[in-house]
Amino acid sequence: VRSYHQYCGLAKALDLVGDRWALLIVRELLLAGPSRYSDLQRGLPRIATNLLGDRLEALISSGVVARTEAPPPVAATLYTLTPWGEQLKPILLALGKWAGPVMRRGRARGDRFLSHWLALPLEASLRDRYPDRRPITIALRMGDRPLLVEAGAGEVRVRQGAVAAPDAVIEGTPEAVFALLLGRIDLATARERDLKFVGDPSILRRVQPRLPAAAKAMAR
Amino acid sequence: VRSYHQYCGLAKALDLVGDRWALLIVRELLLAGPSRYSDLQRGLPRIATNLLGDRLEALISSGVVARTEAPPPVAATLYTLTPWGEQLKPILLALGKWAGPVMRRGRARGDRFLSHWLALPLEASLRDRYPDRRPITIALRMGDRPLLVEAGAGEVRVRQGAVAAPDAVIEGTPEAVFALLLGRIDLATARERDLKFVGDPSILRRVQPRLPAAAKAMAR
DNA sequence: CCGCATCCGGGGCGATACTG
DNA sequence: CAGTATCGCCCCGGATGCGG
Numbered sequence: 001v002r003s004y005h006q007y008c009g010l011a012k013a014l015d016l017v018g019d020r021w022a023l024l025i026v027r028e029l030l031l032a033g034p035s036r037y038s039d040l041q042r043g044l045p046r047i048a049t050n051l052l053g054d055r056l057e058a059l060i061s062s063g064v065v066a067r068t069e070a071p072p073p074v075a076a077t078l079y080t081l082t083p084w085g086e087q088l089k090p091i092l093l094a095l096g097k098w099a100g101p102v103m104r105r106g107r108a109r110g111d112r113f114l115s116h117w118l119a120l121p122l123e124a125s126l127r128d129r130y131p132d133r134r135p136i137t138i139a140l141r142m143g144d145r146p147l148l149v150e151a152g153a154g155e156v157r158v159r160q161g162a163v164a165a166p167d168a169v170i171e172g173t174p175e176a177v178f179a180l181l182l183g184r185i186d187l188a189t190a191r192e193r194d195l196k197f198v199g200d201p202s203i204l205r206r207v208q209p210r211l212p213a214a215a216k217a218m219a220r
Numbered sequence: 221v222r223s224y225h226q227y228c229g230l231a232k233a234l235d236l237v238g239d240r241w242a243l244l245i246v247r248e249l250l251l252a253g254p255s256r257y258s259d260l261q262r263g264l265p266r267i268a269t270n271l272l273g274d275r276l277e278a279l280i281s282s283g284v285v286a287r288t289e290a291p292p293p294v295a296a297t298l299y300t301l302t303p304w305g306e307q308l309k310p311i312l313l314a315l316g317k318w319a320g321p322v323m324r325r326g327r328a329r330g331d332r333f334l335s336h337w338l339a340l341p342l343e344a345s346l347r348d349r350y351p352d353r354r355p356i357t358i359a360l361r362m363g364d365r366p367l368l369v370e371a372g373a374g375e376v377r378v379r380q381g382a383v384a385a386p387d388a389v390i391e392g393t394p395e396a397v398f399a400l401l402l403g404r405i406d407l408a409t410a411r412e413r414d415l416k417f418v419g420d421p422s423i424l425r426r427v428q429p430r431l432p433a434a435a436k437a438m439a440r
Numbered sequence: 441c442c443g444c445a446t447c448c449g450g451g452g453c454g455a456t457a458c459t460g
Numbered sequence: 461c462a463g464t465a466t467c468g469c470c471c472c473g474g475a476t477g478c479g480g
Contacts, residue, residue, distance in 0.1 A: 004244065007327045007332065008247075008316070009316030009317065011337075013315040013318055014243060016319070020238070023230065024224065036442075037443050048472070048475090099232040102233075102236070110225050111225050111226060112225060117227070117231075121229055174227060222451090222472090256462085261462095268454045270453090273462090273463060
């Protein structure tokens with residue numbers, strides 16, 4: 001709300017999205033698409049309702065977010081990112097990746113976790129390493145709502161939802177599921193951390209960005 | 221200083237560098253390298269000295285910034301980015317680029333400007349389009365301190381300083397100099413905006429990312 | 441319920457003064 | 461030059477209220 005009054009691109013960007021909660025609101029809109037006020041509240045634990053209102057108004061007046069009215073059947077006001085706002089996506093991903101060292105320390109006491117928060121970094125990290133094989137689906141259970149990892153034709157998508165017969169099911173703590181999918185630990189290590197895996201373990205190689213660190217000890 | 225308490229990469233990143241002034245301090249350290257306390261103050265107009273102290277301490281304790289002691293001749297404490305902190309560079313560049321539409325509106329009344337703030341976005345935008353020709357130097361005068369654009373061997377560097385015999389000298393408002401170098405306006409238009417150019421105008425093509433918009437009217 | 445608006449206590453922020 | 465100390469103020473956070 002308060003400007004730096006500097007003619008500098010970074011300072012101007014921070015004038016717009018540097019206020020507390022602003023970028024997290026953008027995150028929610030990126031992850032969930034058009035959202036209602038209460039959807040945003042659910043995705044932003046501990047945000048004060050007046051702040052959500054203030055930030056939305058500021059983001060709208062600066063052209064990052066747009067307010068749209070939903071069609072009559074379910075009349076509701078929806079908030080969406082403008083095309084300009086969507087261009088923040090790679091920046092949010094880069095910031096999340098930059099904080100990797102902190103995330104790897106694990107969940108601090110008092111940290112809240114919503115499973116869809118991992119959708120963006122996962123989608124950015126995973127690869128479809130065998131584009132010619134048939135599409136596969138991996139179901140993730142690690143928080144409030146289930147996620148689906150879908151790989152096929154060289155693309156990987158991570159979205160909220162469930163499916164009748166996934167090719168594999170992974171259930172465990174966010175840290176363990178994330179580390180396993182990224183190949184930072186192997187399945188045996190993950191199982192020691194109470195992770196449950198159902199399906200053919202070789203399916204992990206389909207999406208892992210790197211091989212499970214077998215020679216992990218050597219690197220240390 | 222106050223955490224979001226969310227197990228999410230973006231939230232963790234904002235816990236570290238989301239506080240007011242934090243990213244601007246990182247900007248100064250990126251632009252100027254190891255800096256003294258008062259150097260930082262000069263580069264951050266209107267920052268309160270207690271905030272600078274608080275932020276530096278927080279950034280140090282989180283491993284983004286390091287405090288180093290300068291060698292005896294000029295005994296002084298210097299602040300530097302850690303390797304981890306330097307990895308914020310592409311993110312700061314992306315944020316600055318994202319704010320392009322706001323910058324293009326020009327300098328708002330009350331906006332302060334320091335010339336070195338443009339070094340990063342310029343270096344990120346310019347190209348050496350004729351790597352085989354001899355290196356060239358363009359001097360920029362548009363604010364408090366002169367900048368140098370050096371192109372050669374396919375690389376472009378923008379740094380603070382002056383040189384005896386530059387191949388060209390550009391002097392004018394930040395907006396005009398920036399727009400000319402980026403090829404958004406041609407030299408005639410720039411001169412209408414009180415920009416002074418000394419040297420061979422063809423040197424501009426050496427570094428411009430795109431050709432001066434001759435058919436600018438058509439695009440509107 | 442959903443979508444806010446209002447009120448209020450506490451602390452982050454900003455400006456100034458002060459000290460080694 | 462390099463910070464620390466002090467003091468308002470306003471932003472932030474939490475709770476409550478209230479119309480649609």
